Amino acid sequence: MAFRSYARGTAALALVMAAGTAQAEALKIGLVETLSGPQASTGLLYRDAVLYGISKINEAGGFGGAPIEVLEYDNQGGPVGAADRVRAAIADGADIIIQGSSSAVAGQITEDVRKNNLRNAGDEVLYINLGAEAMELTGSKCHFYHFRMSPNAAIRVNTVLDGMKEAGALGTNVYAINQNYSWGIDVQDNTVAAASALGFEVVEETLHEVNKIQDFAPYVARIQQSGADTVITGNWSNDLLLLMKAASGAGLDARFGTAFLDQPGNIGNAGAVAEGHFVSTPFNAEVNAEASSAFMEDYKSKTGHYPSYVEPAAVFGIQLLGEALAQVEPTEDGVDATALALALEQATVETPMGVVSMRAGDHQASLPMVVQEVTRDAVYKADGTEFGFSPVKVISAQDAEQPLQDSCEMKRPG
Amino acid sequence: MGGAQAPAMSPPAIKKGMGLVLDQIIFALLNGTIYGLLLFMVSAGLTLIFGMMGVLNFAHASFYMLGAYFAYTLEPLTGFWIAIILSPLLVAGIGILVERYILRHVHAHGHAHELLVTFGLSVVIAEIIKMAYGKFAIDYRVPVELNFAAFSLSGIDYPFYRLFMGGIALAMFIAIYLLLTRTRVGIVVRSAIYRPQMVEALGHNVPLVFMGVFGFGAALAGLAGAVAGAFYTTNPNMALELGVMVFVVVVVGGLGSMGGAMAASLLIGITNSLAVGSNFMLADALALVGLGAWAQDIGGLLTTRLSSLAATIPFFIMLLVLVVRPSGLMGEKE
Numbered sequence: 001m002a003f004r005s006y007a008r009g010t011a012a013l014a015l016v017m018a019a020g021t022a023q024a025e026a027l028k029i030g031l032v033e034t035l036s037g038p039q040a041s042t043g044l045l046y047r048d049a050v051l052y053g054i055s056k057i058n059e060a061g062g063f064g065g066a067p068i069e070v071l072e073y074d075n076q077g078g079p080v081g082a083a084d085r086v087r088a089a090i091a092d093g094a095d096i097i098i099q100g101s102s103s104a105v106a107g108q109i110t111e112d113v114r115k116n117n118l119r120n121a122g123d124e125v126l127y128i129n130l131g132a133e134a135m136e137l138t139g140s141k142c143h144f145y146h147f148r149m150s151p152n153a154a155i156r157v158n159t160v161l162d163g164m165k166e167a168g169a170l171g172t173n174v175y176a177i178n179q180n181y182s183w184g185i186d187v188q189d190n191t192v193a194a195a196s197a198l199g200f201e202v203v204e205e206t207l208h209e210v211n212k213i214q215d216f217a218p219y220v221a222r223i224q225q226s227g228a229d230t231v232i233t234g235n236w237s238n239d240l241l242l243l244m245k246a247a248s249g250a251g252l253d254a255r256f257g258t259a260f261l262d263q264p265g266n267i268g269n270a271g272a273v274a275e276g277h278f279v280s281t282p283f284n285a286e287v288n289a290e291a292s293s294a295f296m297e298d299y300k301s302k303t304g305h306y307p308s309y310v311e312p313a314a315v316f317g318i319q320l321l322g323e324a325l326a327q328v329e330p331t332e333d334g335v336d337a338t339a340l341a342l343a344l345e346q347a348t349v350e351t352p353m354g355v356v357s358m359r360a361g362d363h364q365a366s367l368p369m370v371v372q373e374v375t376r377d378a379v380y381k382a383d384g385t386e387f388g389f390s391p392v393k394v395i396s397a398q399d400a401e402q403p404l405q406d407s408c409e410m411k412r413p414g
Numbered sequence: 415m416g417g418a419q420a421p422a423m424s425p426p427a428i429k430k431g432m433g434l435v436l437d438q439i440i441f442a443l444l445n446g447t448i449y450g451l452l453l454f455m456v457s458a459g460l461t462l463i464f465g466m467m468g469v470l471n472f473a474h475a476s477f478y479m480l481g482a483y484f485a486y487t488l489e490p491l492t493g494f495w496i497a498i499i500l501s502p503l504l505v506a507g508i509g510i511l512v513e514r515y516i517l518r519h520v521h522a523h524g525h526a527h528e529l530l531v532t533f534g535l536s537v538v539i540a541e542i543i544k545m546a547y548g549k550f551a552i553d554y555r556v557p558v559e560l561n562f563a564a565f566s567l568s569g570i571d572y573p574f575y576r577l578f579m580g581g582i583a584l585a586m587f588i589a590i591y592l593l594l595t596r597t598r599v600g601i602v603v604r605s606a607i608y609r610p611q612m613v614e615a616l617g618h619n620v621p622l623v624f625m626g627v628f629g630f631g632a633a634l635a636g637l638a639g640a641v642a643g644a645f646y647t648t649n650p651n652m653a654l655e656l657g658v659m660v661f662v663v664v665v666v667g668g669l670g671s672m673g674g675a676m677a678a679s680l681l682i683g684i685t686n687s688l689a690v691g692s693n694f695m696l697a698d699a700l701a702l703v704g705l706g707a708w709a710q711d712i713g714g715l716l717t718t719r720l721s722s723l724a725a726t727i728p729f730f731i732m733l734l735v736l737v738v739r740p741s742g743l744m745g746e747k748e
Contacts, residue, residue, distance in 0.1 A: 038650075038651045038654055040549065041549035041550055044549065180722055206721060206722065207722045208690075208721075208722060208724065208725065209722075209724075209725035209726065211655070212655070212725040213724075213725055214449070214452075214646055214655060214656060214659070215445065215449040215452075215646075215683075215686075215687075217441075217445040217448075217449070217576070217687070218441075218442055218445050218446070218686070218687040218688075218690035218691055218724075219690055220570075221438060221441045221442065221445065221570060221691060222690065222691055222721075224569065224570050225438055238551075238647055238649065238651070238655065241551060241647050242646060242647060245645075245646070245647075249571070249573035249575070249576070250570050250571050250572070250573070251563060251566070251569075251570065251571030252570075263550070264550045265548075265550025265551035265552070265649065266551065268550075268551065268552065268553040269551040269552065269553050269554075269555070269647055269648075269649075271553065271555055383553065384553075385553070
């Protein structure tokens, strides 16, 4: 609450100051997130992270002497709502669109921004993707004005496999179970592709509907039957929780390698069921403890909670954007998106995890990853339980990087 | 099943394989039955309320969610057993208030208004839950003393709690059946459906009967929530997740039919469970008539495995039932 009124205060201040100077318009950022409905929990985390990140930039002087304004739009969780809200944001003068949750929504927004920029050459809009991890966004759908600040499916899968291998937790028989849409299919494909290099066999692959299944017992019976000792899954939210609980109930003796085990509530709900499972994320507070805990505490003092799940990477992404903004001059109506995009390609930011930068070839962020295991020894406990995430391997940005996709044909300006 | 090691098996291995397959089928049937019984627990109240009052209650799955959250809140104070008894009673209280102070006023305006009111109510309940308990899943879990394997078949444990849920659902079915067919209350309730004026003329308080039925139906959903919330997850979306499936069950079974709800629940639970375990694709069926290679070439839907379509099967069943028998498997009302 305190943070919200604080953010509002800054926005109000921004208006007053903009009116005072009255020469250049303040830079406007349109946050098009899922702020209501069943999937709002993640969207609201992105919102906290963006407001925190922008408030830091504003504290340091904002952009062109004026604080940056964040306009919020509710995409209601679907591509249709998002398309509509992106239009509204652009009409309201937003120069940058920010979104994170859902690859389905991101697929819509990135296309809308691309088409808008084709029609309005010279008045382009930038799309900062904070967390949609489907490969196509930096593959067949890549374009010059899209930037992904989070890892993608290839990075998630390869780093978690790598970390599990090193921890001796990666078996020889791997079962890939995923949600049947772009992200889940990407996770499955990358798991299969990594098999020979890491010396395991993918015994079976399963795709299932997204967040519709209550009872995972039949799926677990299938996993059991396949003889798998490791399960790799990109499942998130209820699909991950129910899968793990069903596996534990059936006494399935398999380790889970996941991408989103750290979503708030998961550890609290699963309890001991999650112990010994793995996740690969861009942040863990135990790595580089001094700098990390300073970040943790500062974030908590502003938002009321420790950063978790998608929040750290989103904050790093906004910091990277801030670095790029510092390199460009403000224009009459905000910022020149092309100049900003070129600056973003060169930007680097020092985070507690290491250096985060942007790859010019496909606009995929290059960022360090931390493979973590759920243990009782973790310093920061999750959801008030005795469990937390202990780092098992820190993978540098260079090592985490995955090859450019051939499908990305980026048309550069000029 | 186990396609990779199928060729070149020695006779004992084949025998072992057969045993495995048999175990798999037993598990699939058991899993399906228990899931079906859970669906029944929630849909029983919905179909009961519709049968008695003609109200299609959109907020019904919200009562399921309330049951889980109440039990979670009460558990630390009273222990698990008292919590799963008290929680349905609280939900019944809320159901009674809803009927008395909201639905009764809207009833005169017809079904569309009732639908809208209950739909709005479901949204309000979900938002209140989010405000009170947060947006994420809460740590409502199966108590330790019930968290053990009932038995084990070819290496897979079967959780006792699943059997426990199934047992409660069966007890519930029998109790409702006896209540409606063998008691005076049941006679009054059943007659109030068909001839409300006559029952009123005989000196029975029909609005009170309706209020009671609504409260009872809500309590059934609350009990289901209190029991199943611990096994699955208790989160602000649980009403939404189960709500759709419950409506499918009630439509397939026939609106207002208790037996139909039971049959439809089991049908959906078991087909779903068997479908997940199967590698069947349409191309296999076409291969029988020599079109296998052609189907493989076409790909798409023809080579999609049944297992990845499992969650759509209930809707397919609903479609089929609506086309062939619009009143549902055992429904009387058209």
